[in-house]
Amino acid sequence: MKYFGTDGFRGRANEGLNVEHAFKIGRFVGWYYGARQGKKARVILGKDTRRSSYMFESALVSGLVASGADAYMLHVIPTPGVSFEVPDGGFDCGVMITASHNPYTDNGIKLVNREGYKMEEEVLELIESYIDGGSEVPLATGEAIGRTVDYMQGRNRYLSSLISSCGFSLQGFKIGLDCANGAASSVARPVFDALGAETHVISNAPDGFNINVDCGSTHIDSLQRFVVQNGLDVGFAYDGDADRCLAVDERGHVVDGDLILYVCGTYLNKHGRLSGQTVVPTIMSNFGLFRAFDAAGLSYEKTDVGDKNVYACMREHGYSLGGEQSGHIIFGDLEKTGDGVMTSLRVMEVLRAEREKLSELCRPVTLYPQQLVNVRVSDKEAAMGAPAVKDAVADAERYLEGNGRVLVRASGTEPLVRVLAEAPEERLCTEANAFVLKALDPFRA
Structure with a gap:
């Protein structure tokens, strides 16, 4: 795909992604769904909250x-709110304007397609062809x-759900929320207030420029301090479009996605609600998580990132987590x-039912140290395909003698x-990474 990556069409506002791109995406989607069904398309x-979102929305x-579709505007809402409302409201598709944690x-x-899933690649390819002038669509006229x-x-129905x-x-619970501006x-505070929590909120005053700035799931240290200083039971940090959640336990320790999978997976399995007794993590999940799953008698099926x-x-095999x-x-x-x-609510379900603190629920998992280095390169494909890089990965894993691993991905x-x-x-993480970082030097931007 030329424009649409794993998480949509993303770029620096009015540089990598500009208003003409947005207009053409709207033009094609409005025409495509209307023409396919022979009546007006309904798109949500x-x-x-970033400043440029208003420009792209317009x-x-x-x-x-202009292509004859009716556009239903939810305004500021988490990405999952759009995914929820497309099938709930019977829309043809949904559009979310966000760069997430960027x-x-x-x-x-x-x-998002009409079922609430990410759009099919064949449709995205048609949109890309139109953006590049490979096809034309008519303008609507008159009625x-x-x-x-x-x-x-x-938006209200999403909150209610x-x-x-x-x-x-x-x-009785004192809960901290970092809304990443x-x-x-x-959305978050009204939900927790409605459920009776004593809710303490930070980073919930967006001004168009402060989204993800020293806050949210990518800068969780603010929430860690906030939870400890205020004696809270737990804290939750979201990213810019609120499709991610990380937690902080009562001691101020970060509870990442791996630990959340363990806490919720073991709880659901205990109550017969974990389909196939299987959790689906990715290849980036920690070795310690897999060993804890083994000890708890849970299966896991790893996927690409x-x-x-x-x-x-999950859809293919009917898994539930x-x-x-x-x-x-x-x-x-x-x-x-x-x-x-939703993730924070499910963690709270476990805390309430088990009557244990989050730190206690995480105790069975001993996480291995991980060291992630992002290398800015001029050509991702060339770097990933270079024999020297592949050889460096093999050398690094031999160096670890089977007691670790090295993953390289674009x-x-x-x-x-x-x-x-x-x-x-x-120390071993640093030494293993050094093999690969040296091999990537010729590709650095």
């Missing part, structure tokens, strides 16, 4: 209505021109994509090659 849109809406200078466009609808009831997924009260800012790959495996170390957690019996707020959204070493000691 959401956005995060461009997308202009393209949609800085405010970036933005992106994610497309065929579309309209815009302020669709706040869709989160609350109704909990058959329990959170009264992003899409969770108008990306929540898209996790959910594809999967996710990534980064905090993309999917509860397959409740949702079709990662939802940060970022799906940035010009980066990610090098991950995992070993019993931090």
Whole structure:
């Protein structure tokens, strides 16, 4: 794919991704779904809080209505809110404007099909061809021109679905939330307040420029301090579009996606709710997690990195829980994509039912040290295919003598090659990574 990576069409606002791209995406989507069914397409849109999201929203809406589609605007909402509302409201597809955990200078466009899943690649390829001038679509005229609808009831239904997924009260719990000055800012607190929690919130005053700045799941140290200083029971940090969640226990220790998978997986299995007694992590998950699953009698099926790959495996085999170390957690019996707020509610279900602190629930897992280095390169494909890089990985793993591993993968959204070493000691991680980093020197940007 030329424009659409693993997480949509993403780039620096008005540079890598500009308003003309957005307008053309709207034009094609509005025409495509209308022509396919012989009637007006209905498309729903959401956005995060970065300044450029408003610009891209206007461009997308202009393209949609110009092609005859009706555009229903959810305004600021988490990405999973769009995925929820597309099938719930009977829409043809959904559009989310976000660059997730990236800085405010970036933005992106994610497309969701009518079932609430990520858009099929064959449709994305048609959109790319249109963007590059490989096809034409007609403009609507007269009564065929579309309209815009302020669709706040869709946002309210999403909030209600989160609350109704909990058959329990959170009264008596003191909970901290870091909303990353992003899409969770108008959603997370109302949900926890409605469930009776004593809710303490930080980073929930978006100004268009402060999304993900020293806050949220990518800068969780603020929440760690906040939980300890205020004597809270637990804290949850979201990313810019709130499809990720990381937790902080009562001692201020980070509980990442791997630990959340363990806590929720063992709980669901205990109550007969873990399909196939299997969890779906990715190849980036920690060795310690796999060993803890073995000790708990749980199976696991590893996938390539990306929540898209996790959910594809879950759908194919009917599994009910999967996710990534980064905090993309999917509860397959409740949702079709990662939802940060839903993840925090499911962790609270475990805390309430087990009557244990989060640190105690995580204790059976001993995580191996990991060292991840991002290398900015001029050509990801050339770097990944270089024999010298492949040989360096083999040399590094021989050096670890079977007591660790080295993974090298290209970022799906940035010009980066990610090098991950995992070993019993931090020193060994550094030494193993050095093999690969040296081999990547000729490709550095």
